[in-house]
Amino acid sequence: MNKDIRDYPIHVAQSEIDDLHRRLRDTRWVDKETSSDWSQGIPLAYIQDIHKSWLEDYDWRQCEQRINDFGSFMTTIDDVDIHFLHVKSKHENAKPLLLAHGWPGSIVEFFKVIPMLTDPMTYGGTAEDAFHLVIPTMPGYGFSGKPSQPGWKVEKIARAWAELMARLGYSDYFAQGGDWGSAVTIGIGKADPDHCRGVHVNMVIAFPDEAMLADPTAEELKSLAQFAEHSEWGTGYSKQQSTRPQTLGYALVDSPIGQAAWVLEKFHAWADCDGHPENIFTRQELLDNVMMYWLTASGGSSARLYWESFNSIDPGEFKLPMGASLFPVEIVRPSRRWADKQYTNIVFWAEHERGGHFAAFEKPEIYVDDVRKCFALMR
Helix, strand or coil, X not given: CCCCCEECCCCCCHHHHHHHHHHHHCCCCCCCCCCCCCCCCCCHHHHHHHHHHHHHCCCHHHHHHHHHHHCXXXXXXXXXXXXXXXXXXXXXXXXXXXXXXXXXXXXXXXXXXXXXXXXXXXXXXXXXXXXXXEEECCCCCCCCCCCCCCCCCHHHHHHHHHHHHHHCCCCCEEEEECCHHHHHHHHHHHXXXXXXXXXXXXXXXXXXXXXXXXXXXXXXXHHHHHHXXXXXXXXXXXXXXXXXXXXXXXXXXXXXXXXXXXXXXXHHHCCXXXXXXXXXXXXXXXXXXXHHHHCCCCHHHHHHHHHHHCCCCCCCXXXXXXXXXXXXXCCXXXXXXHHHHHECCEEEEEECCCCECXXXXXXXXXXXXXXXXXXXXXX
């Protein structure tokens, strides 16, 4: 193994768990919402139910053990520690694949698809469908380090992920991502086209030009209306995180219920969950993801990515082979012709009837099938 890569088993001190429990017991509750739904945010009754489970039933050690069983490592790139999972397939000809998460997600989003991608023959695939997986944690997130200087924009993260693949000896690889991971994945393809063979995203960043806006299709009108609704009612989090992440951070790193509410509300708003996140996610899964923020005090540092990059993403023309999976409950859902304007070599395009923002987490079988089909076209 490269000398710059070191084993990094996770073991959170019991004192940290005890501190979490103390803070949960000392929670000062906000008054009940005046609406009868989630329109004012996460309902008091639900977050109090989460609070009870978190304090009395939740077991962090299960998640910790899964991380370590997958293979937990650390490396330092540009003076920032980068935590990542490295899960090798038993199949000799498996292709390296980097999976990139975003906010409010984490490496936890990929737990269900890891065995399906590395051991495809157990999950309805063939040996040719096998991948070696590299799943890094973004700077300022989870168990990765927190940048102490500005400049960690999407483009720098993309270059860091390319460097990570080089350190692991992968000179020929694919990349996949959603949310911020989508932007980073496109950035990898632009920064490292000699080694990245192609990409797949489950959130396509593409916008219509004036001519397209002047003559939209029925589906495009629906997409524009969906985005307008999101812009009007669903962007409070991004306004705050892209302008004053530090101010927000004081609350999130001090209050576990505050951190949980800030994250969990999006698993209601952005998932295809028929009105409740636990229709598709287990409570253990939801809290595992919250713990990646709470235990590492990364509520503020993770939000800084919005301050760094939210108003400066410009993917421009993208020439590498690219695939996309579109799900109906997504923040942005561009049409194929919008995407074709920006991505000049789309080889795979799938539009699904169910699913939302957290594709690997929500619809692991569909996600894996799309990833297999997409990269089979690029081998």
